[in-house]
Amino acid sequence: xxxxxxxxxxxxxxxxxxxxxxxxxxxxxxxxxxxxxxxxxxxxxxxxxxxxxxxxxxxxxxxxxxxxxxxxxxxxxxxxxxxxxxxxxxxxxxxxxxxxxxxxxxxxxxxxxxxxxxxxxxxxxxxxxxx
Numbered sequence: 530x531x532x533x534x535x536x537x538x539x540x541x542x543x544x545x546x547x548x549x550x551x552x553x554x555x556x557x558x559x560x561x562x563x564x565x566x567x568x569x570x571x572x573x574x575x576x577x578x579x580x581x582x583x584x585x586x587x588x589x590x591x592x593x594x595x596x597x598x599x600x601x602x603x604x605x606x607x608x609x610x611x612x613x614x615x616x617x618x619x620x621x622x623x624x625x626x627x628x629x630x631x632x633x634x635x636x637x638x639x640x641x642x643x644x645x646x647x648x649x650x651x652x653x654x655x656x657x658x659x660x
Contacts, residue, residue, distance in 0.1 A: 538586035541579045548576040549613050560618050570624025573614030577629045580606045
């Protein structure tokens with residue numbers, strides 16, 4: 530079920546704040562074992578994904594539907610997510626970086642598949658004229 534950009538902005542902003550506050554509340558549980566530390570990095574990458582969605586939808590509401598996220602917005606949201614994961618544990622920072630890079634790769638791939646314009650390469654035409 531698709532929602533408009535304004536509703537998606539609100540939902541993704543709420544999910545971003547919920548994940549951040551959950552990571553902070555359950556910090557003692559997230560640092561108990563190596564697997565939970567890696568899970569903390571995964572939660573940080575989920576926060577990154579929802580944060581990128583929120584920023585993209587905010588720009589779509591403010592500017593236009595055709596406005597695209599640029600590299601500075603992606604870097605800013607990644608830095609904020611990495612800081613949030615780093616507040617839990619140092620290794621959460623590293624795993625959040627790895628998971629976020631994978632996430633942004635697949636988000637870009639999905640975006641190109643959904644919104645990308647397919648252009649065919651020009652075909653060379655042989656002339657039939659003989660010299």
